[in-house]
Amino acid sequence: MEASFGRFFYAFEVYRYLTIMGHTVEDLIILTTFLISLSVYFQRPLPLYLKIFPVYLGQIYLTSLYYEAFPNRKNPAMIANVVDGIEFLFFYFVLWNIIQNRKVKRFIGYMLFILPVLAFFNLAYTQSNTGYNTINFSVGCLLTVILCIYFYFELLQVTETRSLARLPAFWIVTGIFFNNVCTFPIYAFIAYMKNIPPIIIRNISMIFLMVTLFSAILYSIGFLCRIRIRKFIL
Amino acid sequence: MQNQNQEIYFVIFFGTLLGFLLVGFILGMFFFYQRKRQKQERELIRLKEEYEQEVLRSQLEIQESTMKTIAQELHDNIGQSLSVIKLWMSMAPIDKNHEAFEGVQNSKEMLQKVIREMADLTKSLHTDRIADIGLSEAINFDLASIRRAGILKIRFETKGDEFLFTDQKSIFIFRMYQEMMNNIIKHSQATQVNIHILYTVNNIFVLTIEDNGVGFDLTKKKESSSGSSGLGLKSMQNRAKLIGADLTIKSEPGSGTIVSVQVPLN
Numbered sequence: 185m186e187a188s189f190g191r192f193f194y195a196f197e198v199y200r201y202l203t204i205m206g207h208t209v210e211d212l213i214i215l216t217t218f219l220i221s222l223s224v225y226f227q228r229p230l231p232l233y234l235k236i237f238p239v240y241l242g243q244i245y246l247t248s249l250y251y252e253a254f255p256n257r258k259n260p261a262m263i264a265n266v267v268d269g270i271e272f273l274f275f276y277f278v279l280w281n282i283i284q285n286r287k288v289k290r291f292i293g294y295m296l297f298i299l300p301v302l303a304f305f306n307l308a309y310t311q312s313n314t315g316y317n318t319i320n321f322s323v324g325c326l327l328t329v330i331l332c333i334y335f336y337f338e339l340l341q342v343t344e345t346r347s348l349a350r351l352p353a354f355w356i357v358t359g360i361f362f363n364n365v366c367t368f369p370i371y372a373f374i375a376y377m378k379n380i381p382p383i384i385i386r387n388i389s390m391i392f393l394m395v396t397l398f399s400a401i402l403y404s405i406g407f408l409c410r411i412r413i414r415k416f417i418l
Numbered sequence: 419m420q421n422q423n424q425e426i427y428f429v430i431f432f433g434t435l436l437g438f439l440l441v442g443f444i445l446g447m448f449f450f451y452q453r454k455r456q457k458q459e460r461e462l463i464r465l466k467e468e469y470e471q472e473v474l475r476s477q478l479e480i481q482e483s484t485m486k487t488i489a490q491e492l493h494d495n496i497g498q499s500l501s502v503i504k505l506w507m508s509m510a511p512i513d514k515n516h517e518a519f520e521g522v523q524n525s526k527e528m529l530q531k532v533i534r535e536m537a538d539l540t541k542s543l544h545t546d547r548i549a550d551i552g553l554s555e556a557i558n559f560d561l562a563s564i565r566r567a568g569i570l571k572i573r574f575e576t577k578g579d580e581f582l583f584t585d586q587k588s589i590f591i592f593r594m595y596q597e598m599m600n601n602i603i604k605h606s607q608a609t610q611v612n613i614h615i616l617y618t619v620n621n622i623f624v625l626t627i628e629d630n631g632v633g634f635d636l637t638k639k640k641e642s643s644s645g646s647s648g649l650g651l652k653s654m655q656n657r658a659k660l661i662g663a664d665l666t667i668k669s670e671p672g673s674g675t676i677v678s679v680q681v682p683l684n
Contacts, residue, residue: 336447340454348451358447362440383425390429394436402440 210396211252214245217400221407233281234352234407240274241403261316269303272324275360279331282353284342288334295327318375325368332361355406363399367392474656482545482589489543492536500533538563542596545589553588553623554580554615557595561613564599571610578617581683590657591625591681594665597650598627598677606631606675621683628676633669 221238224230247267273296280292303320310319335357339348348354370388374380380388507526512519541547541559548556554576561572582588602608608631616624639651651667658665661681669675 339447340450348448354447358444362443366436387425387428387432390425391432391436394429394433398436398440 210393211245211248213397213400214241214248217403218242218245220404223411224407227410231281231352233278233356236274237278237356237403237407240271243270265303265307265317265320268321268324269300272328273300275328275364276331278356278360279328279335282357283331283335284338285334288331292331299324299327318371321371322368325364328360328364329368332357332364350409352406352409355402355409359399359402359406362402363395366395471660474660478590478657478660482586485543486545489540492543493540497533497536497540500529500536504529504533535563548589548592552580552582553591556588556592557613557615560596560599564603569603570608572613573611574613574615576615576617578619580617581621581623583623583681583683587661587681590661591623591663591679594654594657594663594679595625595627597654601650602627602629602631602675605634608632608674623679623681623683625679625681626676627678628674630674633671633673633675635671636667636669 218238218241221241224234224238227234247263250263276292276296276299280289280296283289283292302323303317306317306319335353339354370391374388504526507522507529510522512522538560542563551559558574561574564570565572583591599611602611606629608629610630612626612628614624614626614628616626618624655665657663658679664678664680666678666680667675668677
């Protein structure tokens with residue numbers, strides 16, 4: 185079993201192709217990003233969302249290792265439902281920390297409590313608890329994208345004098361935004377299709393790998409952008 | 419093999435497309451952010467300038483108000499007292515043969531001079547008067563007192579149809595003229611001053627004051643770190659900025675000085 189930042193397909197044996205195709209590369213990407221994220225602990229000041237990001241990346245990496253260690257477990261979709269749920273909650277927490285507007289912060293605060301409850305009800309009663317919960321994923325994804333768009337809107341409104349290139353929040357949110365915007369249509373396509381040919385599955389897995397790579401690059405820039413490299417003139 | 423090639427092409431194509439989309443999005447954000455930042459910086463500069471102008475305007479208004487009060491006090495108190503003294507002195511029963519006659523006569527003449535100078539000073543300080551009689555007349559009146567002192571040869575001419583400034587412009591221009599004359603008397607060692615006022619057909623007022631004094635190094639004056647040095651110049655520049663006037667100073671050591679103030683009517 186393989187996951188791209190905690191997600192995987194709910195129906196077919198597509199994960200087999202991912203395992204063959206690129207799981208080692210993906211694990212390397214996640215591990216590298218995790219190691220880069222540790223550099224934030226040497227920077228001051230340290231916002232809360234940067235402080236806990238390495239924990240999130242570490243969790244993703246460990247989940248990935250678990251999938252590889254136990255490929256024939258009983259209910260693979262359940263772990264993905266839980267991991268994805270935690271992932272979305274983490275994104276909302278990061279956005280809650282970054283966004284300045286009090287009303288939006290309050291809204292995100294309410295969502296942090298309401299959405300897990302709704303997800304549980306969906307898991308227990310609405311959708312099958314042996315399959316991947318697409319409703320939870322869709323709502324989570326859409327809400328994340330909407331909040332990211334709001335962040336960009338706020339960024340262009342506030343009287344900020346710092347350079348955008350040295351704003352970790354911009355890079356982190358862009359990574360989250362890009363990840364969700366790219367993966368949601370692909371998952372929607374997979375959920376819609378009944379019998380996907382192997383070649384398409386392989387291509388889709390490569391797309392996921394590229395999305396993972398680009399997201400990792402954006403996160404890494406976010407972790408490193410505040411570091412100043414001083415030039416010494418000899 | 420063919421399938422593998424197709425897969426590779428697909429990967430390259432999609433990877434490049436995703437990359438371009440991402441880079442395009444980031445560049446777009448940078449562009450809009452930079453534009454916003456520049457707009458904010460311009461706004462900040464504009465607000466700062468507005469605030470400085472407002473502070474300057476307040477300072478100058480306070481100055482004018484203070485001068486008006488001083489003029490009023492001089493006229494009401496000291497001027498009256500001097501007039502009373504003059505009256506008492508003329509009533510004193512001293513004839514030509516009295517030993518104190520010459521002293522009293524000299525005192526009367528000196529007192530008369532002081533009263534006249536006091537009246538001139540009051541008129542030059544009182545801002546309402548400047549607005550009432552017009553700028554050219556106010557300048558002409560002020561020049562009369564300088565001529566009486568006999569320290570400078572003054573040539574004053576006006577060209578064009580005089581128009582009246584609506585707001586405090588005339589007062590500010592008069593103060594700038596006073597500052598220029600002050601500088602000429604104090605520092606220039608000039609013997610000849612030419613003052614030229616021009617009212618153009620397109621409603622622009624031009625005041626030019628030229629002297630044959632020692633001149634000065636303008637750049638050095640501006641850069642001088644001394645507290646008092648350049649204060650008069652600074653004051654003129656501030657007033658010019660407030661009323662939208664164009665102040666030009668041309669001077670070189672040994673070649674005299676030409677100061678020109680150009681003010682549009684509106």
